[in-house]
Amino acid sequence: MTIQRAVARITCRNAPGIVACVARSLAAAGFDIRDSQQFEDVESDRFFMRVDFQGEARSRDEIARTLAECVDRFDMTIDLALRDRPKRVLLLASRTDHCLIDLIHRWRDGELVMEPIAIVSNHPHPGGSGGMLHGLPFHHLPVTPATRDAQEEAILHIAEAEGADLVVLARYMQILSDRMAAALAGRCINIHHSFLPGFKGARPYHQAHARGVKMIGATAHYVTADLDEGPIIAQDVTPITHADDPAELIRKGRDIERRVLARALRLDLEGRVLVNGSRTVIFQS
Ligand SMILES: Nc1nc2c(c(=O)[nH]1)N[C@@H](CN(C=O)c1ccc(C(=O)N[C@@H](CCC(=O)O)C(=O)O)cc1)CN2
Numbered sequence: 173m174t175i176q177r178a179v180a181r182i183t184c185r186n187a188p189g190i191v192a193c194v195a196r197s198l199a200a201a202g203f204d205i206r207d208s209q210q211f212e213d214v215e216s217d218r219f220f221m222r223v224d225f226q227g228e229a230r231s232r233d234e235i236a237r238t239l240a241e242c243v244d245r246f247d248m249t250i251d252l253a254l255r256d257r258p259k260r261v262l263l264l265a266s267r268t269d270h271c272l273i274d275l276i277h278r279w280r281d282g283e284l285v286m287e288p289i290a291i292v293s294n295h296p297h298p299g300g301s302g303g304m305l306h307g308l309p310f311h312h313l314p315v316t317p318a319t320r321d322a323q324e325e326a327i328l329h330i331a332e333a334e335g336a337d338l339v340v341l342a343r344y345m346q347i348l349s350d351r352m353a354a355a356l357a358g359r360c361i362n363i364h365h366s367f368l369p370g371f372k373g374a375r376p377y378h379q380a381h382a383r384g385v386k387m388i389g390a391t392a393h394y395v396t397a398d399l400d401e402g403p404i405i406a407q408d409v410t411p412i413t414h415a416d417d418p419a420e421l422i423r424k425g426r427d428i429e430r431r432v433l434a435r436a437l438r439l440d441l442e443g444r445v446l447v448n449g450s451r452t453v454i455f456q457s
Pocket of ligand 1: 344348362398400
């Protein structure tokens with residue numbers, strides 16, 4: 173008998189009996205709940221739940237039907253992810269590639285369970301000849317203000333053709349149009365090199381240096397049309413001193429960017445992030 177493992181992310185209006193309904197339905201279908209976490213947001217009267225469960229292999233639709241009664245009763249929104257179907261991820265980067273390379277290393281090491289499908293950059297990358305980079309298909313798509321729409325169309329075409337579940341902006345330094353942000357809504361993660369909401373936009377380390385702050389940080393968030401305003405998934409900081417010039421802040425910042433983006437991506441890939449309006453609910457491991 174083949175065991176299948178799945179994760180259900182559930183959101184609905186808060187009401188008594190939601191957890192009992194889900195647990196009863198899964199148990200009745202012979203599923204074993206490995207982990208379950210839930211949160212009630214009193215402010216929005218919304219309920220959020222992540223259930224990790226396993227049982228005899230069945231089709232995705234069969235598993236979905238198991239929870240149909242709860243879906244109808246509580247008007248749930250459910251996202252069902254099967255463990256043996258990792259997310260297909262499109263990686264975007266610009267000139268600096270420390271975050272890109274870090275994600276690929278963590279994937280090769282098995283830390284990030286995903287299926288990277290291609291790398292896109294608006295800059296040529298050393299080693300990116302012959303259409304491959306780091307062993308993945310590589311697309312060099314330069315862009316100017318005049319060619320942005322066509323370039324974005326090319327990126328969306330790759331995403332759709334390759335069946336991308338997620339797009340990661342691994343220091344991709346182009347502002348996505350409203351149309352592009354809408355097309356990738358809820359499935360595009362960006363790493364911003366500051367502790368948001370401080371120092372939005374370009375050159376945040378220079379902004380931080382000019383302000384004389386004593387901590388710098390990085391923020392991973394889902395991308396929305398509004399620059400650096402999307403729901404935050406992960407953040408981290410590190411202390412700095414008066415002696416750190418912008419170049420030193422850029423150097424110290426790289427490590428934070430790498431670990432924050434990797435953490436945010438792992439949380440998303442494991443179905444541990446639920447969007448709650450302009451915020452997120454994170455069910456940690
Ligand atoms: N619609 C959005 N697009 C992007 C977001 C976002 O939150 N919403 N995040 C950025 C990444 N980013 C900061 O994290 C960022 C990228 C680019 C710029 C910027 O000013 N770019 C200039 C061009 C710079 C260049 O060519 O090097 C521009 O686009 O005119 C600021 C912040 C990714 N996109």
